[in-house]
Amino acid sequence: MIDKFFKPKNVAIIGASANRKKLGNNILVNFKKNFKGKIYPVNINEKEIEGLRCYDSVKDIKEKVDLAVVVVPAKIANIVVSECSECDVKAVIIISAGYRESGSDGIILENHLKAIIKKDNVRVVGPNCIGVLDTYSGVDTIFSPYERMERPKEGGISVISQSGAFGTAFIDWCAEHRIGINRFVSFGNRADVGECDLINFFSKDRKTDLIILYIEGPKNGRELMDALKNTTRKKPVIVLKAGKSDKGAAAAASHTGSLAGSYKIFSSAMKQCGATEAKTLDELFDFTKVLSKLEPAKGNRVAIVTNGGGYGVLSADACIYAGLELAELSHKSVTAIKKAMPEFAGVHNPLDLIGDATEERFRVALENCIKDKNVDIVVVFVWALGTTLDSGIAETIINIARKSKKPVICGGVGSDYTKDILLALENAGIPTFPTPLRAMKAAKILYDYGKIRKL
């Protein structure tokens, strides 16, 4: 039944509004953009909204409704859910806030909602959530207008978030970085559908090859571990835990009403289940980027290629810190690269191509590192400010990386000129990172998944 949230034939938007400042309008407008099925606005006060015939009640819709989106105030939302269930609607998304997170009356409302769900066998996402985005079907209950929040392109990542604000900001970030999303669910107060239902669903979902989970407090630790264990054998799951500290946990309790529990136990459970914990938001972004763009690595031996000596030193440190090894370049590679270098220049990993490096020097170094049987991953840090290296360096790296079966990861620091080069690399599918450490931590994730897949 979870399927109906993502691929409904039609949708009823209950609480649809003609007022463009209201969520009930924003959601309708966003559905109209990409949703392929029929849209039924429901509002007793209107005859027509945004050019669509408006219904007094979900009961007046002749066709069987697959998905209902509820945007009416909490005090009448439960009644609406009951009506949906009378019409055999099996999937309901309740955007409305004013439930458990808002105090004692809200708790009563939410308990009543749960009773309806149990009795009527309807599945509910929410309440107090931002709902669902499916880039393929066009289901889009995110009320943020397109001018404020880009929608990501179609892709293989499914995102599960207990926080709506965090989740939408994350997929807005994905859109900006051209990282494709399959499905997104913000489940808010989790009166019914929670992280386990969704992990199990995405585990079997052929279009999902990476799952992202933002969680404050799991509904049931044991169930979460089971769901993760089953899933991580097939596809990576990256988890960001919020509410790690006592103060954070207290904030989580008043945010989504969930119990954060002990972070230490959570963290070791994640390890046990084969899930990747992102300890910081930067890690979440970086791990998402690298896993969405590259295949896992077959080993942990990294070749570092740079034309900035300082970057070489920082990258070597970062490589060791991240738990990777510096590759011992083969004699053949060293000999070949030596030929392209000025006399007396040392050739060893990290490969310092020196400040006057040309594209040709990069080409020789990269091609040899990729060919070298002692190398599993290649990390390139470009110093673009030297005059011998023009912006064609991006094209050179792209052409070589495209043919490589080994992961090639890039980075650089600087303003517009450098950024344009990094952007060209990103647009060609090469992940770039702003610092050597972030590049190496991302490389480590590729190595970890290589181990899991027994490459």
Added chain:
Amino acid sequence: MIDKFFKPKNVAIIGASANRKKLGNNILVNFKKNFKGKIYPVNINEKEIEGLRCYDSVKDIKEKVDLAVVVVPAKIANIVVSECSECDVKAVIIISAGYRESGSDGIILENHLKAIIKKDNVRVVGPNCIGVLDTYSGVDTIFSPYERMERPKEGGISVISQSGAFGTAFIDWCAEHRIGINRFVSFGNRADVGECDLINFFSKDRKTDLIILYIEGPKNGRELMDALKNTTRKKPVIVLKAGKSDKGAAAAASHTGSLAGSYKIFSSAMKQCGATEAKTLDELFDFTKVLSKLEPAKGNRVAIVTNGGGYGVLSADACIYAGLELAELSHKSVTAIKKAMPEFAGVHNPLDLIGDATEERFRVALENCIKDKNVDIVVVFVWALGTTLDSGIAETIINIARKSKKPVICGGVGSDYTKDILLALENAGIPTFPTPLRAMKAAKILYDYGKIRKL
């Protein structure tokens, strides 16, 4: 004499070139842009370069030369330095590579250079370096053209870097983030002028109020500690150490020929001297940004203001992790803020103004947090995707933060719409950070410097 590197009355560029692809041309062109003194190109093969009369030798220049920049090949660079010294030039920057870093012949050349320096009482920056930038005087030996590397505006930061590539990338980053620079020195092989000379000089330099040091291996640990101890009492010093691991240290040895030494000892020495160690490049950027934009904090009690519940939870975690405390808001603040919030909404730190927050709600929360005697630092995380909050939020925050004597730090995640808001804040002097943890670590630095200054 160090002063002559930054404020020379004139400069001789020895190895100046008419060929626009050569460093000797790039440097001349960059001097012409902003240097206020007289420029003397020296090249025996040319009569005129870039419209300036060219001299056969530094000896032919009639005026006494204050600063010489040497761009000739290493094999004749020492001879040129001797000539400079014959003409009583007291400051020489040797850009040329091919010294100690390049093997045994280079070591002989460098030892010979050191002998000249000792005998002739001339001061040398380099060799194998990018040299000096002074945003006030226009001294600019950085050979990167303006199209590739922005020059930062005038400001209070002085940067000392053992790596030219790293140093230039860092100040390019400063330029992009509108962070002002006073002086920059890349000292390369450090045949003479090193980090201690420069720290001691910047310590007394009235225009320098923050010193950044990138170091692979200190010349003399004891001297460095003395220099830092004397300086950090007066102004902050941020240190990034490269060559922490054995592999990194080996890379450093072949990069600038320096001995990296034990990182643990280095790190504890930094603490002892009151210097701030940036453990990562992100920390270096973030600490530089926050110290360049805000005054130190009087205490460690942070008020978190957000309209994204998830951000509140993440920020509370980050606050504790960074070693700060969540402020206990006064009864007066809580009462005032409660009035601006929807009924039933909880008012406690982190302040979750909820997804439908307006500018007005932010205004009330911010003003009260800043006024609150229990609060030392305010951290604001904006979720800009909700429809009730328009882009005017930047103006609201700016107006309040400008009047605040307490530090106000902001952050947010998202694509263009969110970025425009963050950019407006940055341009108004409010530092912004991409994640709650990075914002809190930056806040912690303000608290640390408040303690040092006994605020």
